[in-house]
Each structure stands twice: as C-alpha cells, then as structure tokens.
Amino acid sequence: MSARPSWSARPGRADHGELWGREAGRTQERLRRAGSWEERFAIAESVLARRYEAGRRVDPEVAFVWERLVTHRGGVAVERLAAEAGWSRKRLWSRFRSQVGIGPKRAARLVRFDEAAHRLAAGRSPAQGPRRSATPISRTSTGTSGPSPG
Incomplete structure (x- = not known):
C-alpha cells in the first residue's frame, strides 16, 4: 500500500x-x-x-493561509505564509495538502489562473494585477489548463 x-x-x-x-x-x-x-x-x-x-475541520492556520492566498491573488511567497501562520514550511505544506488536496504553491497558481481568467473574460489583459509580466501568467495557464490546442 x-x-x-x-x-x-x-x-x-x-x-x-x-x-x-x-x-x-x-x-x-x-x-x-x-x-x-x-x-x-x-x-x-x-x-x-x-x-x-460531518466534514473534517480545517486547521485555523490552513484557513489563514488560504485567505491570504486569495487576498493577495496568489502573489505571496509560501515561506512568508508559513512564517505568518507560525508553522515551518514543511508543516504548512503537509497540513495544507492533507486538508485542501493540493499544496499551497499549486493553490497560489490556481488563484492566479482564476484571476487571469476573470480579467480576460472582462476584456482586460490577464497580465495585470500582482504579476504584471505575461510570462508567469502563460506558465500558470499552461500548467493549469494544459497547452493550447493545435
């Protein structure tokens, strides 16, 4: 097993x-x-x-990290979040992954992808926001949704 x-x-x-x-x-x-x-x-x-x-409870630290990721639109370092939560980086990764299903870095990417998708749907550039370069957005979207067809 x-x-x-x-x-x-x-x-x-x-x-x-x-x-x-x-x-x-x-x-x-x-x-x-x-x-x-x-x-x-x-x-x-x-x-x-x-x-x-009857669902499992989420650690307050995990909820705190999730809220910070959303508030900062995925643009905050995981090490900083671990320090703010009072946990080691390793403990944060372990607890976050066991309770959310993905690690905090992947969660940050998904938050950035969601932000970019909403900007694009609203007719704005997906590269605006906390990360102004299109390169991280391109990497995030390819890693989240896969390569473009064709």
Whole structure:
C-alpha cells in the first residue's frame, strides 16, 4: 500500500470510497435498488449532505493561509505564509495538502489562473494585477489548463 493518498495519483478524480466514505457499499446498493433517477439523486444528495455536515475541520492556520492566498491573488511567497501562520514550511505544506488536496504553491497558481481568467473574460489583459509580466501568467495557464490546442 502506498503512503500517498489515492487522490494524489489521480488529481481531480476521487473513487467512490473517497466520495461516499465508510458507507460506500451500502450507498451503492441503495443506488442500484432505486427505481428512478429522482430517487437516486435524492439518495446521493442525502448521503453527501450528511458527509458535508460531518466534514473534517480545517486547521485555523490552513484557513489563514488560504485567505491570504486569495487576498493577495496568489502573489505571496509560501515561506512568508508559513512564517505568518507560525508553522515551518514543511508543516504548512503537509497540513495544507492533507486538508485542501493540493499544496499551497499549486493553490497560489490556481488563484492566479482564476484571476487571469476573470480579467480576460472582462476584456482586460490577464497580465495585470500582482504579476504584471505575461510570462508567469502563460506558465500558470499552461500548467493549469494544459497547452493550447493545435
């Protein structure tokens, strides 16, 4: 068995056990027995709502780092965030990744990508904002969305 969580091998994908938790088998059986799609969606909604309500708590330091990433539009050094949170860089990476699903550096890239995409959609240059050069934006968008077609 790997020491890495199963989602780390398949970014963006979760198997039914990760999504449904301990009651995965029972939920699958209920979904199979359901007589209609409406009933299946009601079962899924009910199980997911229970899992959401019982969700894991996020460390206040992880929430703080996330808020700083969003506030600074991804333009803040992870080392600085770790120091502000009172954690070592290694602890921040470990806790952030276990609770958010990606590391803080990748999260910063996604925040920058989101900012650039919103600027572009609004008819403005995606290179404006905390990083004025188009090169980091280009790297961020290629790393986030893949190379352009063609």
